Amino acid sequence: MSTDRRFSDSHEWFDIDGDTVTIGLTQYAVNELTDVTYVELRPVGTALSAGDSVGEVESVKTTSDVYSAVAGEIVDVNQGAIDDPAVLNRDAAGEGWLVKIRTDDAGPLGDLLDAAAYEERYPTD
Amino acid sequence: MATATDLKQTPFYDYHVQHGGKLVEYSGWAMPLHYGSIIEEHHQTRRSGGLFDVSHMGRLRFDGTDAVRFLDTMVTRNVHDMQVGQARYAIVCNEHGGCLDDVLVYRLSDTKCMVVCNAANRAKIVAHVEAIRGDMSFTMKDDTESTAMIAMQGPTVMALLSAFSTSIGELKRYRFIEKKVLLASVMISRTGYTGEDGVEVILPKMLARKAMQMMLANLDSEVPEIQPCGLGSRDSLRLEAGMALYGHEIDETIDPISAGLNFALNLDKPGGFIGQAALQKIAASGPVRTLVGLTLDTRRAARQGMAVKAGDTVVGTVTSGCLSPTLDASIAMALVDTAHAQAGGMLGVDLGRSTVEATVGALPFPWREAKG
Numbered sequence: 001m002s003t004d005r006r007f008s009d010s011h012e013w014f015d016i017d018g019d020t021v022t023i024g025l026t027q028y029a030v031n032e033l034t035d036v037t038y039v040e041l042r043p044v045g046t047a048l049s050a051g052d053s054v055g056e057v058e059s060v061k062t063t064s065d066v067y068s069a070v071a072g073e074i075v076d077v078n079q080g081a082i083d084d085p086a087v088l089n090r091d092a093a094g095e096g097w098l099v100k101i102r103t104d105d106a107g108p109l110g111d112l113l114d115a116a117a118y119e120e121r122y123p124t125d
Numbered sequence: 126m127a128t129a130t131d132l133k134q135t136p137f138y139d140y141h142v143q144h145g146g147k148l149v150e151y152s153g154w155a156m157p158l159h160y161g162s163i164i165e166e167h168h169q170t171r172r173s174g175g176l177f178d179v180s181h182m183g184r185l186r187f188d189g190t191d192a193v194r195f196l197d198t199m200v201t202r203n204v205h206d207m208q209v210g211q212a213r214y215a216i217v218c219n220e221h222g223g224c225l226d227d228v229l230v231y232r233l234s235d236t237k238c239m240v241v242c243n244a245a246n247r248a249k250i251v252a253h254v255e256a257i258r259g260d261m262s263f264t265m266k267d268d269t270e271s272t273a274m275i276a277m278q279g280p281t282v283m284a285l286l287s288a289f290s291t292s293i294g295e296l297k298r299y300r301f302i303e304k305k306v307l308l309a310s311v312m313i314s315r316t317g318y319t320g321e322d323g324v325e326v327i328l329p330k331m332l333a334r335k336a337m338q339m340m341l342a343n344l345d346s347e348v349p350e351i352q353p354c355g356l357g358s359r360d361s362l363r364l365e366a367g368m369a370l371y372g373h374e375i376d377e378t379i380d381p382i383s384a385g386l387n388f389a390l391n392l393d394k395p396g397g398f399i400g401q402a403a404l405q406k407i408a409a410s411g412p413v414r415t416l417v418g419l420t421l422d423t424r425r426a427a428r429q430g431m432a433v434k435a436g437d438t439v440v441g442t443v444t445s446g447c448l449s450p451t452l453d454a455s456i457a458m459a460l461v462d463t464a465h466a467q468a469g470g471m472l473g474v475d476l477g478r479s480t481v482e483a484t485v486g487a488l489p490f491p492w493r494e495a496k497g
Contacts, residue, residue: 031147034147034158034159034162034163034357035162035163035164037164037424037426037448038424038425038426038448040425058425058426060163060164060357060361060426060447060448061158061163061357063425063426063428089162
């Protein structure tokens with residue numbers, strides 16, 4: 001796991017690589033959702049403000065929006081997660097990533113939790 | 126949500142915790158939603174066998190010379206002509222024909238019956254009994270917290286139990302037997318809530334741990350035939366099987382005729398039951414709304430409360446929905462205006478951001494055919 005990874009209280013993780021931020025859902029969130037059955041992501045090219053939804057993840061029990069903490073443009077979506085939503089249950093922190101966003105301002109990520117703080121607040125066991 | 130310490134625990138609570146059960150609050154009880162995957166547990170039950178802790182369900186024992194006569198006034202099905210060893214599904218109605226609960230009545234003897242009710246309605250049913258009993262001579266004892274209840278469901282269950290006891294193997298559907306184990310009485314009925322064959326077992330709390338060990342002894346084998354399953358798969362299984370869930374397909378504002386439960390009514394019952402006159406009227410004029418099955422043209426799930434539309438007009442409401450693991454399709458039950466309840470018709474379901482097409486079909490959903 002990247003040491004730059006940040007976590008929100010709405011249970012997204014954010015990986016920073018230059019001006020690109022990868023967003024996914026945390027294992028804690030996926031455990032709460034139960035089996036993921038459907039993933040819908042906004043298309044490549046979508047312009048986002050901080051706090052906008054990048055898509056929806058639906059499980060056996062409920063439907064949940066996924067939010068971006070940064071403004072920018074969607075430059076990639078994980079077609080693998082759309083085709084096989086269960087990849088989120090198998091590997092939420094890796095293969096189950098959702099979208100990549102190009103941003104001019106990764107600053108808001110500084111306000112989010114680091115891995116240790118998130119794990120303490122939302123333990124997975 | 127209440128904290129874990131406020132919640133009632135079934136006799137299998139420790140088992141759930143030790144086996145990775147995700148515990149959630151359900152009607153005041155800490156119950157396992159799943160032990161890993163709801164979908165896998167659903168398939169396990171359809172393919173082979175699932176074991177469900179259903180100890181949260183209410184178990185009320187009626188005993189006395191008027192017990193049968195009383196239950197005949199309280200539930201929609203005949204109790205007086207039941208044989209000892211027979212179980213019947215029935216509804217408890219209010220005066221307007223709305224559903225206070227759906228229950229299983231077990232005829233234990235000429236003067237004794239057991240009623241299994243929903244956990245969420247247990248206190249209400251106990252109060253209802255006291256309110257309507259008048260001067261009838263019987264006692265009601267709430268056995269819920271001194272007993273445990275397990276459902277074993279799936280195509281391998283009866284064969285497995287037959288090897289264990291011939292009398293269980295020979296049980297007919299909706300029949301039960303009582304067996305003595307360590308001086309205690311264990312009740313085994315060929316009933317369930319998944320569409321699959323199987324049994325439900327009521328046993329004293331003190332035998333619960335031992336029983337669980339025995340029934341899951343097969344877990345040591347390479348491919349266990351019976352595996353523990355949580356309430357999540359119980360819900361998707363009963364939904365495929367078109368079975369009503371209280372608070373969804375039925376409640377105090379929905380009558381059993383609209384909910385397609387005519388088979389559970391004896392509208393000509395001699396002596397009458399509460400709600401009978403109202404239901405006779407509904408039967409005569411036909412229900413305004415009808416419960417239907419919908420198959421949606423999407424992989425998204427419809428949820429309770431979503432609007433069902435014909436064109437731009439709202440003609441009904443979704444009562445339950447899920448992505449059916451067996452049919453691999455988005456299915457839902459909905460109460461719709463009877464004019465739109467015809468099988469084969471097309472309706473829309475408003476999923477929020479979009480409205481998707483749905484085909485009206487009969488219940489249950491064709492899960493048996495899909496299973497092959």
